[in-house]
Amino acid sequence: MPQLSDRTTTFTDSVIRRMTRISNQYNAVNLSQGFPDFEPPQQILNRLAEVTKEDxxxxxxxxxxxxxxxxxxxxxxxxxxxxxxxxxxxxxxxxxxxxxxxxxxxxxxxxxxxxxxxxxxxxxxxxxxxxxxxxxxxxxxxxxxxxxxxxxxxxxxxxxxxxxxxxxxxxxxxxxxxxxxxxxxxxxxxxxxxxxxxxxxxxxxxxxxxxxxxxxxxxxxxxxxxxxxxxxxxxxxxxxxxxxxxxxxxxxxxxxxxxxxxxxxxxxxxxxxxxxxxxGDEYYTELQEKYTHKRNLFLEGLDSIGLKHTVPQGAYYVLIDISEFGYESDLEFAEILARDVGVGSVPGSSFFKEPENRYIRLHFAKKDETLYEALNRLESIRSKIRKG
CATH class of the missing domain: 3.40.640.10 (Type I PLP-dependent aspartate aminotransferase-like (Major domain))
Structure with missing residues (x-):
């Protein structure tokens, strides 16, 4: 057989999408891949229904x-x-x-x-x-x-x-x-x-x-x-x-x-x-208010658990510092987190060129009840994940 492309030799599958599959495998709350679990604006959905009947x-x-x-x-x-x-x-x-x-x-x-x-x-x-x-x-x-x-x-x-x-x-x-x-x-x-x-x-x-x-x-x-x-x-x-x-x-x-x-x-x-x-502008104002609420809810929950984290200025991701658990591989930690705690994350090393293993990424573009469920599960993190 001829050789495959050299330029893709070092490629892996997307770690983000892989963590979604792992989350699904363990029925974890998926805070890895950044998509909401709430509906798009109803006006857009209504127009979509109309478009299906048009040319x-x-x-x-x-x-x-x-x-x-x-x-x-x-x-x-x-x-x-x-x-x-x-x-x-x-x-x-x-x-x-x-x-x-x-x-x-x-x-x-x-x-x-x-x-x-x-x-x-x-x-x-x-x-x-x-x-x-x-x-x-x-x-x-x-x-x-x-x-x-x-x-x-x-x-x-x-x-x-x-x-x-x-x-x-x-x-x-x-x-x-x-x-x-x-x-x-x-x-x-x-x-x-x-x-x-x-x-x-x-x-x-x-x-x-x-x-x-x-x-x-x-x-x-x-x-x-x-x-x-x-x-x-x-x-x-x-x-x-x-x-x-x-x-x-x-x-x-x-x-x-x-x-x-x-x-x-x-x-x-x-x-x-x-x-x-x-x-109109009111939509974007409400969007900012919605995500500000979700950020505050989630970060306050992380603070109450005692997990160190970054404070995002924009977007809807937060990096959690997992240094206290002592794992050399953040990928291994993320898989254990999904399996034993029931929360899906993305190992931070997939985002850094530097040898960085102290972070996992979670996102909060979810319904409040989803975020509360994730926080409830994270409360048991120290009892369910042993030191690496």
Missing amino acids: FHQYSTTWGSQNFRDALARKIKHFSGIDVNPNEELVVTCGSTEAMMAAMMSVTNPGDKVIVFSPFYENYGADTILSGAEPVYVPLIPPEFNFDVDVLENAFKQHPKAIIVCNPSNPCGKVFTRKELEIIADFAKKYDSFVITDEVYEHILYKPNVHTYMASLPGMKERTITCNSLSKTYSITGWRLGYTHANPEITDRIKKVHDFLTVGAAHPLQEAAVTGLQF
Whole structure:
């Protein structure tokens, strides 16, 4: 038999999705894979029911239906202040996962370097390798997950083609300040790099933190590729509706890559999701209030149990420090936690380039009763998990 691809030799399956399977195996409360257990907004579901009886069952325009792109352009303008040409600057993708892959393949050549902050969402390293590029990791330093400016510039001195910025960040919940983003932007301009942003948690923030759009900074619209998704904002992770926003030259290339990757996102779901894109400001205010409540509920519960944890500024993840249990492998600990305590988590090492085994990631995008059940189970953690 001929050999398989060298570039995928080091790949494993997604640890996040694996932990969902392990959670299901042990009937654990699944706080590993980041999807809600509550319904999307009823208005979107009502529109979906209507769409099934209308003529949206064939391909839309490859880069997204006109209705969807028009509504999306208006929403981006409303929140970022950026004027968007829906026909020349947007590509609708099959989730932000495809958006990131299409962006990477559109701007990098084999051998190019791409800066990735660590910890990082697990797809970024894989996307870089699949594109034939080389990741250059820059650590975000716990517990605030700030970066060292000198270390970052040293990475830029390697003349990377791009830097990936997840803001708010999965898994650590960091919200980059405007000053931090300006530092990144200045380096990108100085060393002539693209900035690829992942902004899927743009509306899930905790006061006083504010989301700043990288593309809105002076001189950055032309070199920023924004990857985003409707999954988290409207609780429709299974719909796989994402998009890229970039200047026309970049977007023209992304359109071609996207066409050969997936042809197009699901037409009926795009039409139904237009309803969400037209929501008023009150929806996003209520969304922030909902997740602030869930964060407070969950963190207070962890505090009462005595588990050390990070405090997310945005997104809906928290890193639990498991150092007290003495396990060399956080993966082993996560599997035991699912089996013996009944709570599913993700081992933190899957997010760090550094040899980091002291964290597991939990998420709180769940109904209150689900979070209470998880906390009730975690109360027995020290009696059910022996020291490693």
